[in-house]
Amino acid sequence: MPYRLGRTLITAAEIQARVQELAGVISQDYANRDLLLICVLKGAAIFWADLCRALPIPCQSDFVAMESYGDSTLPLEEPRFTKAAGVSLSGRDILIVEDIIDTGHTSAHLRKLLLAATPRSLAMCALLDKAERRQVATSIEYCGFVIPNAFVVGYGLDFAQQYRHLPHIAVLEGLPEA
Ligand code: IMP
Ligand code: MG
Numbered sequence: 001m002p003y004r005l006g007r008t009l010i011t012a013a014e015i016q017a018r019v020q021e022l023a024g025v026i027s028q029d030y031a032n033r034d035l036l037l038i039c040v041l042k043g044a045a046i047f048w049a050d051l052c053r054a055l056p057i058p059c060q061s062d063f064v065a066m067e068s069y070g071d072s073t074l075p076l077e078e079p080r081f082t083k084a085a086g087v088s089l090s091g092r093d094i095l096i097v098e099d100i101i102d103t104g105h106t107s108a109h110l111r112k113l114l115l116a117a118t119p120r121s122l123a124m125c126a127l128l129d130k131a132e133r134r135q136v137a138t139s140i141e142y143c144g145f146v147i148p149n150a151f152v153v154g155y156g157l158d159f160a161q162q163y164r165h166l167p168h169i170a171v172l173e174g175l176p177e178a
Helices: 012-029 045-053 105-115
Strands: 004-010 035-041 060-067 080-083 093-101 121-129 142-146 169-173
Touching: 012 045, 012 121, 012 142, 035 045, 035 105, 045 093, 060 105, 080 105, 093 105, 105 121
Parallel strands: 035 060, 035 093, 093 121, 121 142
Antiparallel strands: 004 169, 060 080
């Protein structure tokens, strides 16, 4: 195979510590609100699982899926909504839980779709922000780590559905330049 698992960018311990910090801020901001976590499958599933268990406040969760890459690393301009939320979003305080914001196309599109359902509020919690790759402006109210421009895997993030199970974030090496 031309690609291989490279250096660790963020250790499992660093991720766990940051998740606890994010949960602390979120639980203050959303105390006495109607918090609905919207986990973006599949990449955010592990982050969501740790984040929601660190929240001491009442919250509900639902899942959406956006297809943006298929088995490639090249972003599509128009991400597809392949699974919509299964609960009413109107009047809710929605916090999107995402794995990574790269070009910004996926989250900008997802925000538009969720806003159309008239939530009371809408915010983004992303574990990773590949800020220098941004093509579309999109706000990230809660960000785990800003990372350099590298393709990363682990802690839910995949390459061709592999590596999601790693407890840390690692760089995937040997890919052609995106
Ligand atoms: P965007 O639309 O370019 O912001 O891409 C967002 C989506 O692309 C993320 O939710 C991920 O599923 C995927 N993605 C972007 N960069 C990476 C990466 O480095 N590793 C794994 N998936 C990525
Ligand atoms: Mg994703």
